[in-house]
Amino acid sequence: MCISANMKNPVYINKAVSEVEYKNLENMTLFIQKVMVGIKTAVYRASGILHYFMSEVKRIFDNELLNHLQKLESKSIKSIPIDVVPKDGDLDLGNGAKSNTNWKNYKKLSCADSLPFRKTQESIGWNQTTYQYDDHLNNRTEMCISARMKNPVYIKKAVSEVEYKQLENLTPIIQKVMVGINTVVYRTTPIMHYYMSKVKRIFDNVMLKYLQKVAVLGEFSSVYKSMFAVSIRNRTFFFKPLQPVDALYVVKPHVKRHLNFNQFQQRDASSDRYEFIPGCKDSLYVETISHFGDEEQYPNPNKNLFSKLKSKIYLDLRRIQEMAGLGVKKSMSLAKAVISRAVCDGVPSNISYASIGTCNPVKRLRTSMDMFNDNYSLTQIKLGHGRNGDVFLAKGKKNGRKVAVKIVKLEDRIRDEISGIIFPAEIYWLIRVKDIPGCLKYIDYYFDETNAIIVTEFQENWISLDVFIKKMIDFKEQQQKHGIRENWLTECLVLKIFQQLVSIVAKLEECGIAHKDLRANNMLIDVNFNVTLIDFDVAGKMEDELTNPVLIYDRWFPPSEINSYHRTMKEKYNTLNYDFSESDKEIMEEMIRVYAIGPMTTWSLGVILAQLLLVEPDTFWESADSISEAVESRILSNECSVSPLVRKLLFMCLNQDPNKRPSTKEILDYLNLNLPYIINNQIKENKRFSFKRIGSDIEPVFGDDPIVWR
Numbered sequence: 001m002c003i004s005a006n007m008k009n010p011v012y013i014n015k016a017v018s019e020v021e022y023k024n025l026e027n028m029t030l031f032i033q034k035v036m037v038g039i040k041t042a043v044y045r046a047s048g049i050l051h052y053f054m055s056e057v058k059r060i061f062d063n064e065l066l067n068h069l070q071k072l073e074s075k076s077i078k079s080i081p082i083d084v085v086p087k088d089g090d091l092d093l094g095n096g097a098k099s100n101t102n103w104k105n106y107k108k109l110s111c112a113d114s115l116p117f118r119k120t121q122e123s124i125g126w127n128q129t130t131y132q133y134d135d136h137l138n139n140r141t142e143m144c145i146s147a148r149m150k151n152p153v154y155i156k157k158a159v160s161e162v163e164y165k166q167l168e169n170l171t172p173i174i175q176k177v178m179v180g181i182n183t184v185v186y187r188t189t190p191i192m193h194y195y196m197s198k199v200k201r202i203f204d205n206v207m208l209k210y211l212q213k214v215a216v217l218g219e220f221s222s223v224y225k226s227m228f229a230v231s232i233r234n235r236t237f238f239f240k241p242l243q244p245v246d247a248l249y250v251v252k253p254h255v256k257r258h259l260n261f262n263q264f265q266q267r268d269a270s271s272d273r274y275e276f277i278p279g280c281k282d283s284l285y286v287e288t289i290s291h292f293g294d295e296e297q298y299p300n301p302n303k304n305l306f307s308k309l310k311s312k313i314y315l316d317l318r319r320i321q322e323m324a325g326l327g328v329k330k331s332m333s334l335a336k337a338v339i340s341r342a343v344c345d346g347v348p349s350n351i352s353y354a355s356i357g358t359c360n361p362v363k364r365l366r367t368s369m370d371m372f373n374d375n376y377s378l379t380q381i382k383l384g385h386g387r388n389g390d391v392f393l394a395k396g397k398k399n400g401r402k403v404a405v406k407i408v409k410l411e412d413r414i415r416d417e418i419s420g421i422i423f424p425a426e427i428y429w430l431i432r433v434k435d436i437p438g439c440l441k442y443i444d445y446y447f448d449e450t451n452a453i454i455v456t457e458f459q460e461n462w463i464s465l466d467v468f469i470k471k472m473i474d475f476k477e478q479q480q481k482h483g484i485r486e487n488w489l490t491e492c493l494v495l496k497i498f499q500q501l502v503s504i505v506a507k508l509e510e511c512g513i514a515h516k517d518l519r520a521n522n523m524l525i526d527v528n529f530n531v532t533l534i535d536f537d538v539a540g541k542m543e544d545e546l547t548n549p550v551l552i553y554d555r556w557f558p559p560s561e562i563n564s565y566h567r568t569m570k571e572k573y574n575t576l577n578y579d580f581s582e583s584d585k586e587i588m589e590e591m592i593r594v595y596a597i598g599p600m601t602t603w604s605l606g607v608i609l610a611q612l613l614l615v616e617p618d619t620f621w622e623s624a625d626s627i628s629e630a631v632e633s634r635i636l637s638n639e640c641s642v643s644p645l646v647r648k649l650l651f652m653c654l655n656q657d658p659n660k661r662p663s664t665k666e667i668l669d670y671l672n673l674n675l676p677y678i679i680n681n682q683i684k685e686n687k688r689f690s691f692k693r694i695g696s697d698i699e700p701v702f703g704d705d706p707i708v709w710r
């Protein structure tokens, strides 16, 4: 997950945060739901228990009542005659026998007429007689059970009928209470749900704010031997790299006081993982999580967050480590350069270090290639093709500016001594030649693990010199078909191109740089024949005196050196097409010894001059045993008129003996001295070339607009 601090629409962030953190909330919700179900279950169970309890109460009540009544019954044997005074002869004592005993006693003891009772029922069966009297005073019917009644069922029944009424009144109350509890539970459930969603929302906002703060405030603080310290919200977090880095880079010195080395050292130093150790006890996650209580019950959402942050930072740290691990020297400025480049993978290379400080870790996560796509849209228009890959036209998304984009493999890398940054070789040299007039202007570069995209300037009417020469060859063939024999390119024009080329090379040499791959397809010319030198992928330092073996190709290879090359190749490998590998140290050494950069450069310039003067197809050069001899014979055959001064220059450059070839500087001096004279002669001879004549023949090679040749 990656959240941009610049992202204006919080919904996305919210969503992103949610996806990370909702899991925890979901767990929490589930828990609360479980609690609710628990309460409900408890209520249901409780109501069952209550019912059971009530029936038990009833039972106990019945039994108690029974006992009580039985006791009462035994007492009432005596009391009935006292309380109840039947009329004479009416008292049936059972078995049909009429009582006739002691009536006087009874009468004596009672005041029958004054008693409020009226007998309503009597004599139910053997040994049991029930008397029911109306209690007029209390307006109720009182039950009275004969003392001789033995069967408790009847008593119970009688009791129940009287007393159950009361229990039955109690039952609806209990039922109402149960319903009340149920209702409360049901009502609180949605409230709890609502509350949970509120919590979620608050939580989201807290997380969002937190992430935004982290995004803005999080930054790299320092890199130390076996640890990286990363400062987030004024807290420092330590990371252990895979391999120790042998230099200390303190990018923000004031952050250093936060470093807690002891804490770090307590960790297992042999661990092969990045360790995450919060620098302070009261670290941010404690602050945030405290709202959500017990960590075991509710998983700590920030733990996940930090593991996310950790992995994000890890990515960047790997790059720092990769770069720092390659032996960058101790220096604040170097560290800045390393880290600025490393952590800002994706930030345009021209960004200043100051602005990197505020750039958030999330933003840093955008890869370099993402940034390329943000800035440019690649077109299908292929501007050219070389050994290293294709060159395409691209357009800047912001300004519509057309640029050339060369996609190369990240194989040859050079470490910059000043900044310590590792560059693909071509970029390294392009940056160096940026301000030298006539050299291709570098704009930017982007990269991933395997490829680099080099963005350079582009001009609508550029055409590579070899394509131009090919066009001239076609034109020449057409002219020859019609029996026309004349110069295809005037010496003036050839020298205009050549002089520019030599002065660019001379300036490069002044800066200590050797192009080492001077070929017609590595030069671009525009409609005014202004020359731009491109393709610096095999460039090197003049002082190295090392000529890259890739130069060993047919005509670009000086004959004297060819012999040595042939000898070496034939002897060692019995082939001429051996592809050099770096492991071939011996061969390399041989090459270095034989091919000094200066004479080799002069030879290459001589070949280009010959190509321009002769305008001959590839077959001509390939069939020639010796280039200089072939050129000489062609000039002597008068098929191509070359003025003596130019011829002299040409053969000086193509001298068999490397030591006799002039230096670039000498060639330039020669041209400056003789050019006015040559041009003057040309004008005199009226050999001015009309480019309009060939213009109609030349098709646009690239770009949207046709090339106009004047």
Ligand SMILES: Nc1ncnc2c1ncn2[C@@H]1O[C@H](COP(=O)(O)OP(=O)(O)OP(=O)(O)O)[C@@H](O)[C@H]1O
Residues within 6 Å of the ligand: 383, 384, 385, 386, 387, 388, 389, 390, 391, 404, 406, 440, 456, 457, 458, 459, 462, 464, 521, 522, 524, 534, 535, 536, 537
């Ligand atoms: N900036 C540019 N604008 C227009 N065309 C370009 C540009 N850069 C390169 N090209 C075209 O692409 C071709 C290949 O470019 P370049 O020589 O840099 O690639 P390479 O793979 O290094 O080739 P080489 O085989 O010479 O080493 C050039 O010959 C040229 O025609």
